[in-house]
Amino acid sequence: MEGERPDPPDVPSAAHLMLTRYISDLQDADTPANPIQPKWHTGRLPNSKQGDGKPRLLLMGQRRSGKSSISSVVFHKMPPSETLYLETTTRITKDQMHSFMDFQVWDFPGHLDYFDPAFDVDNIFGEIGALVWVIDAQDEYLDAINRLNTTILNLQQHYPSINVEVFVHKVDGLSEDYKSDTFRDIIQRVQDELSDNGYENAPVSFYQTSIYDHSIFEAFSKVIQKLIPQLPTLESLLNSLCSTCRIEKAYLFDVLSKIYIATDTSPTDIGSYEICSDYIDVIVDISEIYGWDRSNPDAQKTGDSSAQDVSGDSGNDDAESLITMEKKGSNYLYLREINKYLALICIMSEDSPTEKKALVDYNVSIFQEALQKVFQR
Ligand SMILES: Nc1nc2c(ncn2[C@@H]2O[C@H](COP(=O)(O)OP(=O)(O)OP(=O)(O)O)[C@@H](O)[C@H]2O)c(=O)[nH]1
Numbered sequence: 001m002e003g004e005r006p007d008p009p010d011v012p013s014a015a016h017l018m019l020t021r022y023i024s025d026l027q028d029a030d031t032p033a034n035p036i037q038p039k040w041h042t043g044r045l046p047n048s049k050q051g052d053g054k055p056r057l058l059l060m061g062q063r064r065s066g067k068s069s070i071s072s073v074v075f076h077k078m079p080p081s082e083t084l085y086l087e088t089t090t091r092i093t094k095d096q097m098h099s100f101m102d103f104q105v106w107d108f109p110g111h112l113d114y115f116d117p118a119f120d121v122d123n124i125f126g127e128i129g130a131l132v133w134v135i136d137a138q139d140e141y142l143d144a145i146n147r148l149n150t151t152i153l154n155l156q157q158h159y160p161s162i163n164v165e166v167f168v169h170k171v172d173g174l175s176e177d178y179k180s181d182t183f184r185d186i187i188q189r190v191q192d193e194l195s196d197n198g199y200e201n202a203p204v205s206f207y208q209t210s211i212y213d214h215s216i217f218e219a220f221s222k223v224i225q226k227l228i229p230q231l232p233t234l235e236s237l238l239n240s241l242c243s244t245c246r247i248e249k250a251y252l253f254d255v256l257s258k259i260y261i262a263t264d265t266s267p268t269d270i271g272s273y274e275i276c277s278d279y280i281d282v283i284v285d286i287s288e289i290y291g292w293d294r295s296n297p298d299a300q301k302t303g304d305s306s307a308q309d310v311s312g313d314s315g316n317d318d319a320e321s322l323i324t325m326e327k328k329g330s331n332y333l334y335l336r337e338i339n340k341y342l343a344l345i346c347i348m349s350e351d352s353p354t355e356k357k358a359l360v361d362y363n364v365s366i367f368q369e370a371l372q373k374v375f376q377r
Contacts, residue, residue: 055103055129055227060151062144063088063110065136066169066211071095071107073211074220074257080211100254100261100341100375101228103129125155129227130163137182137208138170145186149193156199164204165223166190172210183208214274221259221273230374234262237374241367242266245360247346248331251276252371255284255343276345279333283343336364338371 059067069083075097093107125131133151135144148166155162168186171179187206194202207219225231238250242264249272251260258277334346344364 055101057103057105057223058124058128058131059105059107059134060131061110061134061167061169062136062139062147065110065134065139065144067107067110067134068093069211070132070134070167070169070209070216071105074216074259075105077256083211097257099256103224103227125159125162128159128162130165130223131155132165132167132223134167134169135186136170137168137179137186138173141182141186145189149190152190152194152202152204153197153199156194156197156202161203163223163226164202165219166204166206167209167216167219168206169209171208171215172212179208214270214277217258217277218270218273220257221261224259225261228261231262233374234371235265237367237370238262238264241363242346245346245348245356245363247334247348247360248272249347251345252338253277253280253343253345254341255280255337256341261342272347275331275333275347279335279345280343283335334360334364336368338368339375342371342375344368 059071061067066083068086068089069078069080071093072078072083072086073080075095089107089109091109095105095107097103097105131151133148135141135148148164152164155164166186168183171183174182183206190204190206194200194204205222207215207222209216209219228234234252238252241247242250247264249266249268250264251273252262253260253276258280260273260276332348334344334348336344338344344367346360
């Protein structure tokens with residue numbers, strides 16, 4: 001299950017040169033090197049009144065479309081079946097998330113008209129990173145689309161940089177044909193309305209989601225990724241790690257929410273995300289039983305053996321690192337806790353990855369150092 005970090009192995013120089021090069025470039029890592037501004041909102045929130053730069057996600061949509069369920073399942077680990085007993089939301093519910101980055105999730109009651117002059121529209125939309133609009137695909141959705149269209153058109157006039165993320169939700173109960181027809185129909189209706197009003201390139205994206213499978217986590221991963229300014233740097237680091245160690249797919253996960261904040265740029269499929277996400281559950285369960293409270297400074301001072309860094313790496317504040325190799329069909333999974341919030345999971349299909357484990361360990365530790373410079377916290 002766990003292994004000690006070995007002495008740096010005798011690796012081919014090209015292998016670690018590639019990653020160390022990224023470290024030396026990292027002074028600029030906060031700002032993507034590309035001078036072209038990304039078309040999505042980067043979470044920097046230049047208009048932020050508080051200037052706290054904490055992206056805010058708004059959850060909006062019709063009554064009973066599933067907004068509170070999504071927030072409870074993704075951010076509070078509520079089992080999906082328990083959402084049946086959620087009460088209707090009557091006031092705006094604000095959740096503060098403290099994870100690899102701080103952000104807020106605001107859950108809106110379904111019946112509110114946000115553009116009513118009684119509301120301080122600037123206070124609601126002035127500082128947001130993304131608007132997640134939830135449509136119940138099992139219900140009559142024309143009203144929902146009309147409201148969505150009105151909202152997008154309003155936003156386009158006053159806050160054109162806000163990402164609108166449309167979740168076509170509750171697709172679990174639909175047949176494959178009906179599901180794809182509904183999805184296409186919704187996209188068509190929104191795009192027609194936008195182009196009729198001259199907004200061809202509005203930042204609107206669509207996802208099929210359900211709280212009963214991994215789709216909601218995958219969709220949220222993509223929403224959150226657009227708010228991470230360092231995303232291009234993270235992707236480059238992961239690409240480099242994959243090519244150096246011949247890893248098929250690497251994900252950087254936020255352990256608690258199971259959102260992946262970055263992956264290498266090879267094609268993603270939901271199957272590999274599911275395997276990794278289930279694996280995180282296993283690790284979280286095991287570390288709840290056998291883990292230790294790393295925030296306890298006394299334990300380190302007294303040299304309590306239960307609080308030792310399992311990696312044996314005593315200079316590292318985010319000390320615990322966990323290495324696992326497991327055979328899953330023909331694939332192997334490698335997990336390493338990167339810091340308090342993040343874990344790296346790699347999928348490999350080598351015949352015998354144990355032979356190159358030292359190389360992977362070494363490169364992952366370099367990746368870990370690089371990441372600490374990208375995410376200061
Ligand atoms: N089948 C299915 N049901 C879902 C899904 N997500 C939510 N639900 C159900 O939808 C119902 C309404 O969910 P809520 O989360 O309360 O909806 P809401 O949008 O917050 O509703 P308001 O608070 O009234 O605005 C609950 O019974 C949930 O169990 C889903 O993905 N699939």
